[in-house]
Amino acid sequence: MINLHYKLQRAEFLLDVNLDLPMKGITGLFGVSGAGKTSLLRCIAGLEQPTAGKLIVAGDVWDDSDTNTARSVRQRNVGYVFQEPRLFEHLSVRANIEYGQKRRKSNGAASLDHVVGLLGLENLLPRHVAELSGGEAQRVAIARALLCAPRFVLMDEPLASLDQSRRDEILPFLDRLHAEAEIPIIYVSHNIDEVCRLCDHLVVIDEGCVAGDGELQDVLVRMDIPALDGDHAGSVIEGRAGQYDANDELTRLEFSGGDLWVPGRAAADGSSLRLRIRASDVSLCRKRPEQSTILNILPAEVEALQHGDGPSMLVRLVLGDDRVLARVTKRSIRELHLQPGDKVFAQIKSVAVRASFTAG
Amino acid sequence: MDLLWQPLVLSIQLAGITTIVLIVVATPIAWWLSQTRSNWKPLVQTTVALPIVLPPTVLGFYLLVVLGPAGPLGSWWVELTGSALTFSFTGLVIASCIYSLPFAVQPLTSAFETLGKQKLEAAWTLGASRMDAFFSVAVPLSIRGYLAAVVLSFAHTLGEFGVVLMVGGNIPGETRVVSIAIYDQVESLNYAAAHQLSAVLLVVAFVALLSMFLVNRRWRQ
Numbered sequence: 001m002i003n004l005h006y007k008l009q010r011a012e013f014l015l016d017v018n019l020d021l022p023m024k025g026i027t028g029l030f031g032v033s034g035a036g037k038t039s040l041l042r043c044i045a046g047l048e049q050p051t052a053g054k055l056i057v058a059g060d061v062w063d064d065s066d067t068n069t070a071r072s073v074r075q076r077n078v079g080y081v082f083q084e085p086r087l088f089e090h091l092s093v094r095a096n097i098e099y100g101q102k103r104r105k106s107n108g109a110a111s112l113d114h115v116v117g118l119l120g121l122e123n124l125l126p127r128h129v130a131e132l133s134g135g136e137a138q139r140v141a142i143a144r145a146l147l148c149a150p151r152f153v154l155m156d157e158p159l160a161s162l163d164q165s166r167r168d169e170i171l172p173f174l175d176r177l178h179a180e181a182e183i184p185i186i187y188v189s190h191n192i193d194e195v196c197r198l199c200d201h202l203v204v205i206d207e208g209c210v211a212g213d214g215e216l217q218d219v220l221v222r223m224d225i226p227a228l229d230g231d232h233a234g235s236v237i238e239g240r241a242g243q244y245d246a247n248d249e250l251t252r253l254e255f256s257g258g259d260l261w262v263p264g265r266a267a268a269d270g271s272s273l274r275l276r277i278r279a280s281d282v283s284l285c286r287k288r289p290e291q292s293t294i295l296n297i298l299p300a301e302v303e304a305l306q307h308g309d310g311p312s313m314l315v316r317l318v319l320g321d322d323r324v325l326a327r328v329t330k331r332s333i334r335e336l337h338l339q340p341g342d343k344v345f346a347q348i349k350s351v352a353v354r355a356s357f358t359a360g
Numbered sequence: 361m362d363l364l365w366q367p368l369v370l371s372i373q374l375a376g377i378t379t380i381v382l383i384v385v386a387t388p389i390a391w392w393l394s395q396t397r398s399n400w401k402p403l404v405q406t407t408v409a410l411p412i413v414l415p416p417t418v419l420g421f422y423l424l425v426v427l428g429p430a431g432p433l434g435s436w437w438v439e440l441t442g443s444a445l446t447f448s449f450t451g452l453v454i455a456s457c458i459y460s461l462p463f464a465v466q467p468l469t470s471a472f473e474t475l476g477k478q479k480l481e482a483a484w485t486l487g488a489s490r491m492d493a494f495f496s497v498a499v500p501l502s503i504r505g506y507l508a509a510v511v512l513s514f515a516h517t518l519g520e521f522g523v524v525l526m527v528g529g530n531i532p533g534e535t536r537v538v539s540i541a542i543y544d545q546v547e548s549l550n551y552a553a554a555h556q557l558s559a560v561l562l563v564v565a566f567v568a569l570l571s572m573f574l575v576n577r578r579w580r581q
Binding site for chain 2: 099103
């Protein structure tokens, strides 16, 4: 467990964050640019001096402004992946990766071969840093951070400086890291898609304060976090890839609320999948619509309605054991007399397969 | 032959030793200047840059006072070694270091400023101490600044005249460096010898600068 409490005066607001973060999986720190996410990460790494703060990692005190304890950056044993790769241009790719490994000889350190394989760097090792593309350089930076024997790794928008095609090139490696690596990661992002794809735990930061904190699926459907409203509203469910219909080129995905069909071959049979359903892609009907072009129509129960301004509102639905958000106009709510507890049918226009993990 | 070339050998010795001392001395000054937000920074910058604008005779005069047997540093030196700093090779090295200091400090400061903090932060998070990060990351990444500092300090020391004349005088084998020797030869209307020495100095300076620019160009590609 990482217990942290940091206060830091910024030009626009006071960063005041009190969190208990799990020491496993990927924890997303989500918020708009300038919300204080990077400052928080820099405080954890010891790169920034907080006004006041306390940081306890698995029982070890790393920072305590009350007793004037502060470990130096070097003594904190965290890997840090910055927005820019920050590689050392005078060294080869291999020497960059080994830089941290040589300085922190720890028994728990991941082996070079394993990390190199995980990030697909085999052919890059002898190369010079100047010859790398942006995406390759960031992969090297991730490998370098993983190999410095860290207690956990901090990633500060590692994909933000890359264009979309470079991001798509790196994301599968991050999926693998998520599935295979045992090291906890704290991942800062302002991109909700990245967060939904990679994270297990989600912390929403807004104007320097924690607006939400918990399991990814639970936080996403809370409906009372402004930073997760608007275009960002949506839910994530875990499912399993079923059979592929070669005639129609559709794959069946099974989850607790039923089956969903998605175009194309989404994943190998039986593999675990993470699906993202945007609230704006879900509409509601009182009766099961017949002769609809929408493939995915599932029975659901209304759990809660959002209260707020604007012409539309969010509706939280229960499908099996999972929760899904729908964005509906207030007029429709009124005309359908929707109340919590009502049985409805959810029409799901599109489902994005966000990540696949090997079965078991 | 020996008498003609002795000043050149002495000049190269002086420039070489001065350059080595300056790299060691200028590195911490340049690093401090590149990192500090102290109110003292402009004062230190001015002091370091002063030899660029000060007439060498003015600098030489003050050095003569300070290094002289009655001066604060000079008297201490006499007590310690029994000999005077003025009109000696050691005195020349000290004077040259002060005279050429800005030519070592300025390229290094700008190299360290360009480097910024980013790479160092990365090194710290990877387990490097401040000192380790400085030598394993900051110095190699500032190699162009070091090259410029070496070439400029060396060439500038090689060509100094006024300060040497004031502090060192004109003692063959001890303080008669090449620039003084050229002046001497011209004074005694020995133009052939003056030509030879001047031409060597010209070629050395040209080659040093040219190789710096060539190496810089190669590193940029």
